[in-house]
Amino acid sequence: MLTLLSHLRLSARRLALPLLSPLILALPLSAQANDLEIHGSNTIGARLAPMLMTAYLQQSATGKVTERPNGKENEKLLLANANGKPVRVLVAAHGSSTGYKALAANRADIWASSRPAKDSEIGALKSRADLTAPDSEHVIAIDGLAVLVHPANPVNELSIDTLGKIFAGEIRNWSEIGGSDSPIHLYARDDRSGTWDTFKSLVLGKTYKLDASAKRFESNDQLSDSVSQDASAIGFAGLASVRDSKVLAISDGNAPALKPTQLTVASEDYPLARRLFMYSPGQKTQKMAADFLEFAQSEEGQAIVSRSGFISQNPMAVKPNFDDSVPASFQRLTANYSRLTVNFRFSKGRTKLDNKAQRDLKRVADYLSREHLTAGELLLIGFADQQSNELRAQMISELRALSVSKALKDHGIPEAAYTGYGQYMPVGTAGGNSGQQRNGRVEVWVRNH
Structure with a gap:
């Protein structure tokens, strides 16, 4: 439950405000204490973050959540009442780099970013949080x-x-x-x-x-x-x-x-697809921020992502329209299947799933449960980036698919069928960091009914 006292951060910036209580009414809205602040990307802050936060607040708010200008361009205040207490959230959308600076300076609870954290940013904050860890890096949309x-x-x-x-x-x-x-x-x-x-x-x-x-x-x-x-x-x-x-x-x-x-964006096959992130200080994330981030990544939150115009991470089945570039063998392999709008990708080495993939495991399990499908109706197809020979590429593609099949066991999906398709059907320039990240993938297919 949301309360002003439980979510108020006692930073120096905010501690000073009660001493000025006789003057509060004379101050602009932006000078008052906020229970939570999101700084960063205009892509996220213009519509998506306010929509997600409004829906999150409405879960426990009494009455309507109000959106008001903050007196500054590209800034908004969201106001609500929870348990008779006012709740104020600031969304400041001046660019991804500004969000990092605000988080580093302890002026933001959440950094909204339309790019991954840079190595320099990760290094600068490593004493406070690991921005590459699942409790700090949150993919909220594609x-x-x-x-x-x-x-x-x-x-x-x-x-x-x-x-x-x-x-x-x-x-x-x-x-x-x-x-x-x-x-x-x-x-x-x-x-x-x-x-x-x-x-x-x-x-x-x-x-x-x-x-x-x-x-x-x-x-x-x-x-x-x-x-x-x-x-x-x-x-x-x-x-x-x-x-x-x-x-x-x-x-x-x-x-x-x-x-x-x-399909092309959700699977990240489209060459200019990108993930939209929110970063938080890991275990030091305040409760309201942590609860909001969990909501944003939930099935309900991802439905709001879709309504905002971005691509939801909730899987859906799509029957692709193959062109002449797709090999006949692959068309036969998938003839009785539809493809889910999710690809499993890897962070380090050949088989370690990245943070988004870890959450996508549960999303796939939830999809099968919701659609009353069994593990026997699932097919995982692994792909490799370009290798020195076809045999090596085939082995890598199969190992990637096997690693996803094993990981799905922890989510109640035993022995999902898998195969590898080697280094064929690249979605981008093969080799190098870009090729490894995009071509090294596992597609998810479900049998048609």
Whole structure:
């Protein structure tokens, strides 16, 4: 149950406020004590975090949860009453890096980030918390970084390499890539944005640098609206902010071009898919924050993620539409199955499941129970990143599938069938960190009824 006293953090910032009680009414809302503060990503803070927090508070609130401006751009206050006590939550959405700084300075209870924590950030906070541990790193949604153009633009797909050249200014006219004879106008998120960090990492990398002509935006929605009004524009934003712009299909290496969809993004096969995180100080996380993070990752919380425009982690079965790039042997293998919108991926080595995968084990078990399916109707298919020979790749792919099958036993799913498909059907550039993280995966298939 929520109470103001049980959730009030006695930081220096907040301890000083009771001494000023005669002046409280004269202060702006942002100067009053908050029971919980979420700082960071605009992608998360614009809609998703307020929606999740509102639903969480409504579980124990008396009356309606009220959302009010905080007097600062991209900041919101959520106000509620629980057990006759007021509860105040601040959501400040100024970019992922600002959330890390607020958490490090003990000004935030939760850091919302649209990128993983950097090694430097993990190292700086290691005395307080392990940001790589399951009790600190929480995946709350999956997002697809949508590449946006004007609705009338005839270009339908681009490779990641071509996209990098465009944003580096090496390709400056749409006619060079099959479009009209017009200059390309670049639209990009600002330097504090996790969306920008993701684009820089996945598209520009160490090869390209953003051209100085690019217009920068603090908000995904503002960027998308500007692209939809400029026939020469190209930009990128979170999937929930497509609005009136046109979305391009993106290819990585020899893999087929994919548009961001429920299946391609949830499975992280789409080359610009990304995880949306909330970070907390592990065992030192205050109770209200810990309870909220658990709610956000629950089945109910993930249903809210879906309503917000992002991709839920609740599994659903989809029958893929195979194109000519899918081998006939794989089509025969999966002919009587549908694919779940979840892939198991690995953090270290060949078979150690990452933090999201650990929670996905329970999600798959819950899905089977909900749909009245047995372990005999499940098929796990492992894949390897490119190896020195096919036999090695086959062994690695089978070991990955076996590791998931064994892990599912702890969730009441005995002896799930599994197989390996080697290094075939890559979803991205094989080899290296990117290839290992995306191609090294285990797909989950369920028998059709």
